[in-house]
Amino acid sequence: MKTAVDAFIERNRLLEQGQTVLIAVSGGPDSMALLHYFKTIREPWGLSLIAASVDHGLRGAASIEDLTYVKEVCKQWNIDFVGTSVDVPTYKKQYNLNTQEAARILRYQFFQEQMNKKRAGILALGHHGDDQAETMLMRLVRGTTPGGLTGIPVKRDFAGGKIIRPFLGVTKEEILAYCKEYHIHPREDLSNKDTKYTRNYFRHKILPLMKAENPKLNEHLWKLSQDLKEDEEYLQQQAEKLLEKVAVFEKDKKNISFSVSEFNTYPIALQRRAFHLILNYLYDGNSEDFSYIHEQQFFDFLTRDIANGKLDWPGGLWLQRNYGKITFHFNSSYKPASYRSELGIGDTYRLPDGSELSVKLTTCKNKEDKCTLTCDVTHVELPLIVRTRRPGDRMTWKGLNGSRKIKDIFIDQKVPKEARDSWPLITDQNGKILWLVGLKKSTVCSGGTSGEWLEINYSQPKEDR
Numbered sequence: 066m067k068t069a070v071d072a073f074i075e076r077n078r079l080l081e082q083g084q085t086v087l088i089a090v091s092g093g094p095d096s097m098a099l100l101h102y103f104k105t106i107r108e109p110w111g112l113s114l115i116a117a118s119v120d121h122g123l124r125g126a127a128s129i130e131d132l133t134y135v136k137e138v139c140k141q142w143n144i145d146f147v148g149t150s151v152d153v154p155t156y157k158k159q160y161n162l163n164t165q166e167a168a169r170i171l172r173y174q175f176f177q178e179q180m181n182k183k184r185a186g187i188l189a190l191g192h193h194g195d196d197q198a199e200t201m202l203m204r205l206v207r208g209t210t211p212g213g214l215t216g217i218p219v220k221r222d223f224a225g226g227k228i229i230r231p232f233l234g235v236t237k238e239e240i241l242a243y244c245k246e247y248h249i250h251p252r253e254d255l256s257n258k259d260t261k262y263t264r265n266y267f268r269h270k271i272l273p274l275m276k277a278e279n280p281k282l283n284e285h286l287w288k289l290s291q292d293l294k295e296d297e298e299y300l301q302q303q304a305e306k307l308l309e310k311v312a313v314f315e316k317d318k319k320n321i322s323f324s325v326s327e328f329n330t331y332p333i334a335l336q337r338r339a340f341h342l343i344l345n346y347l348y349d350g351n352s353e354d355f356s357y358i359h360e361q362q363f364f365d366f367l368t369r370d371i372a373n374g375k376l377d378w379p380g381g382l383w384l385q386r387n388y389g390k391i392t393f394h395f396n397s398s399y400k401p402a403s404y405r406s407e408l409g410i411g412d413t414y415r416l417p418d419g420s421e422l423s424v425k426l427t428t429c430k431n432k433e434d435k436c437t438l439t440c441d442v443t444h445v446e447l448p449l450i451v452r453t454r455r456p457g458d459r460m461t462w463k464g465l466n467g468s469r470k471i472k473d474i475f476i477d478q479k480v481p482k483e484a485r486d487s488w489p490l491i492t493d494q495n496g497k498i499l500w501l502v503g504l505k506k507s508t509v510c511s512g513g514t515s516g517e518w519l520e521i522n523y524s525q526p527k528e529d530r
């Protein structure tokens with residue numbers, strides 16, 4: 066395995082001579098093998114090594130024991146060590162996050178702090194080829210773009226330096242064999258076996274089935290991710306050239322326009338990427354999951370035989386068609402509006418984008434569509450509340466086992482990031498989410514016998530901007 070990783074590092078230019086490397090070590094097989102591997106290349110590369118370990122305090126005594134174990138091994142191997150214990154439950158509660166998210170944020174905060182303090186240019190992580198395969202399959206199932214299918218990056222910017230993952234080209238099996246060969250005795254994290262986490266479910270249930278069909282699955286997925294990455298880089302460059310030729314920047318570079326007929330002379334693969342490059346430019350790099358629904362709307366707009374037209378998108382963006390020209394207008398001072406208001410019977414609430422929500426009481430459940438929610442009045446605590454999302458918001462609905470994060474519903478429904486912070490949701494006084502407006506209705510609203518119904522109507526703005 067060592068020679069394969071050596072070659073991987075050279076090929077991907079992951080290291081430079083004399084660098085300071087912070088190695089993230091949990092005590093498990095992947096990161097213990099990583100720590101050992103770095104020990105073997107410390108001299109030839111002239112590296113300064115620091116191991117960093119975070120005790121999430123989530124597995125009782127075992128958590129701190131992992132950290133102590135890593136510290137002990139570092140002493141034996143003559144590697145500097147930094148460690149910390151973080152309070153995941155408090156942080157999780159404070160920011161309404163789930164455990165994994167809270168742990169991840171705190172872990173990366175510590176890494177960032179240490180990289181600055183120790184002037185380390187590199188943070189090395191132990192992700193490997195099986196992690197890569199899981200990530201690609203999870204994204205495939207959730208819905209992704211060719212760019213998303215390139216998987217976990219081998220190298221990316223972080224804290225003024227780089228995150229690198231030297232083990233992405235090797236399998237878990239090879240790592241376990243490496244541990245055996247060098248008498249490394251990693252700690253075992255039993256939560257890695259719990260299939261209630263999506264990743265573990267893919268790892269233990271789905272991947273084995275696929276590997277039984279073809280043991281070379283990892284290799285094939287790796288090849289696919291690399292091919293896609295290379296194709297993507299090339300196509301991105303071509304799309305940039307396309308924009309250089311056709312795009313005209315207006316009004317302090319806040320608006321972009323181009324001639325439809327000129328744009329249409331380019332292949333669709335480049336048009337698609339050019340479209341995303343424009344969004345990325347306008348949103349300052351934060352538009353990565355602007356959805357393919359928007360992409361489709363854009364192409365409909367592009368091919369429609371009209372002289373004038375307008376397409377409104379959330380997040381301060383609108384497109385205008387003026388004969389043969391399309392302009393992307395972007396209001397850069399736009400800030401997603403968060404709001405919260407009580408909504409009693411007979412009330413109407415006007416949302417920042419001009420759409421309205423109104424509540425009335427009826428004796429018959431006469432309407433049920435995307436823009437209307439009816440709910441037995443005895444099932445909810447009044448007045449209702451209309452508000453924007455908060456981190457960790459969850460809801461449940463008929464047929465769903467357990468609950469789902471609002472964030473994930475937005476992802477499932479391809480709602481662009483820019484629209485999520487101002488998207489309305491309705492709760493009752495107890496905080497129970499009844500309706501993610503237009504997207505999901507809660508189980509609470511599916512039955513009832515009192516004969517009195519609350520009817521909440523959502524209506525879109527009548528006037529154009």
Ligand SMILES: Nc1ncnc2c1ncn2[C@@H]1O[C@H](COP(=O)(O)OP(=O)(O)OP(=O)(O)O)[C@@H](O)[C@H]1O
Nearest residue numbers: 089090091093094095096097117118119190191192
């Ligand atoms: N508590 C932690 N302290 C330090 N680094 C961590 C910690 N948890 C994860 N990492 C780093 O992130 C990488 C990926 O973490 P992940 O949880 O996906 O894998 P893992 O199965 O825990 O890996 P390992 O076999 O090293 O425990 C690890 O290999 C390690 O480099």
